[in-house]
Amino acid sequence: MRAETGLWIAQRASAAVLALCVLVHLLTIVYAVQGGLTAAEILGRTRGSWGWAAFYGVFVLAVAVHAPIGLRAVMRETLGWRGKSLEAAVAASGLCLAVLGWRAVAGLFA
Amino acid sequence: MAATTLDIALWRGDAAGGAFQRYRVPAAQRQTVLDVVTWVQRHVDSGLSYRFACRVGMCGTCAMTVNGKPRWTCRTLVDAAAKDGRLEIAPLANLPVVKDLACDMTAFFDKWRRAEGRFRPAPGLGGDFAVVPPESAARRQAEAGIECIGCAVCYSACDVAAWNSDYLGPAALNRAWTLHNDVRDGAGAARLKAVAGDAGCHSCHSHQSCREHCPKHLNPTASIAGLKRATAWAALKGEI
Numbered sequence: 001m002r003a004e005t006g007l008w009i010a011q012r013a014s015a016a017v018l019a020l021c022v023l024v025h026l027l028t029i030v031y032a033v034q035g036g037l038t039a040a041e042i043l044g045r046t047r048g049s050w051g052w053a054a055f056y057g058v059f060v061l062a063v064a065v066h067a068p069i070g071l072r073a074v075m076r077e078t079l080g081w082r083g084k085s086l087e088a089a090v091a092a093s094g095l096c097l098a099v100l101g102w103r104a105v106a107g108l109f110a
Numbered sequence: 111m112a113a114t115t116l117d118i119a120l121w122r123g124d125a126a127g128g129a130f131q132r133y134r135v136p137a138a139q140r141q142t143v144l145d146v147v148t149w150v151q152r153h154v155d156s157g158l159s160y161r162f163a164c165r166v167g168m169c170g171t172c173a174m175t176v177n178g179k180p181r182w183t184c185r186t187l188v189d190a191a192a193k194d195g196r197l198e199i200a201p202l203a204n205l206p207v208v209k210d211l212a213c214d215m216t217a218f219f220d221k222w223r224r225a226e227g228r229f230r231p232a233p234g235l236g237g238d239f240a241v242v243p244p245e246s247a248a249r250r251q252a253e254a255g256i257e258c259i260g261c262a263v264c265y266s267a268c269d270v271a272a273w274n275s276d277y278l279g280p281a282a283l284n285r286a287w288t289l290h291n292d293v294r295d296g297a298g299a300a301r302l303k304a305v306a307g308d309a310g311c312h313s314c315h316s317h318q319s320c321r322e323h324c325p326k327h328l329n330p331t332a333s334i335a336g337l338k339r340a341t342a343w344a345a346l347k348g349e350i
Contacts, residue, residue: 002303002306002307002341002345002350004306004307004308004310004312004313005306005312005341005342005344005345005350006345007312008312008338008341008342009342009345009346012342073313076274077270077273077274078273
């Protein structure tokens with residue numbers, strides 16, 4: 001599989017996942033705010049919930065895949081940055097997003 | 111009352127640089143932008159360089175940047191392009207200038223070659239006339255993009271071509287898409303590989319400037335989207 005095609009598929013697939021995740025996330029926020037849930041009450045619902053952990057785990061994964069690919073295109077087009085250093089930098093940014101995001105998910109779950 | 115003379119700014123220079131020079135050109139009814147440029151060359155400065163051939167919108171030779179937009183000048187009326195009787199005419203963007211209004215089209219057509227933009231007969235073709243049903247899905251896809259005249263207006267309008275000089279560009283990719291849909295063509299995966307490279311179809315951001323400016327009203331963005339889908343399926347099947 002050609003790398004560019006693979007990245008394109010990954011970005012489009014992650015975009016589809018993100019569209020669903022963002023919608024659910026926004027609805028959840030509206031529900032929590034309108035319902036007047038406190039932080040403690042929210043944590044009470046997310047702690048130990050494999051469902052919420054899986055949802056936000058997938059959300060974070062989609063972000064960690066989607067954002068670096070877009071960032072890669074921006075860097076190439078606006079800065080002319082190319083080559084292995086760019087690939088390493090965007091991979092690191094994806095890893096960073098994944099680690100930080102999953103750390104937050106773990107905080108909701110544990 | 112219509113202006114009797116036009117205020118024309120023509121870009122004069124070469125690859126090293128240049129500037130706009132002003133000319134007064136008599137206005138005429140149904141005058142084209144190419145007529146204006148030709149008048150300057152014939153009456154004011156025979157050293158003015160520009161390019162044209164057919165004058166009827168077939169050859170794709172006379173494209174220039176007119177008041178900031180890439181256009182085919184032989185089919186662009188002054189009345190449609192001028193602002194208050196003023197025209198600013200420059201060479202096409204995203205291509206090196208040879209002199210004045212003439213660009214070096216080498217890179218543009220090299221990219222057609224890089225995109226496998228030529229017909230490669232399928233094995234066994236030629237025994238008899240190929241039957242291509244006009245209503246077939248593939249033929250309709252090809253039909254939508256086949257009237258390209260290679261004027262480079264789309265290439266000049268393309269933001270991605272401006273940002274990345276390696277980008278194959280809308281015209282070359284549109285050509286590849288029409289050939290991909292030609293049932294007589296045998297390039298198949300080789301062409302998809304050619305357009306799926308580092309600066310190929312996946313670099314397109316779908317800004318649709320190519321579609322906006324194409325004088326033949328083609329939609330290269332749609333062709334490129336078709337190539338994205340075709341390359342994605344080919345990649346998933348392990349063909350490229």
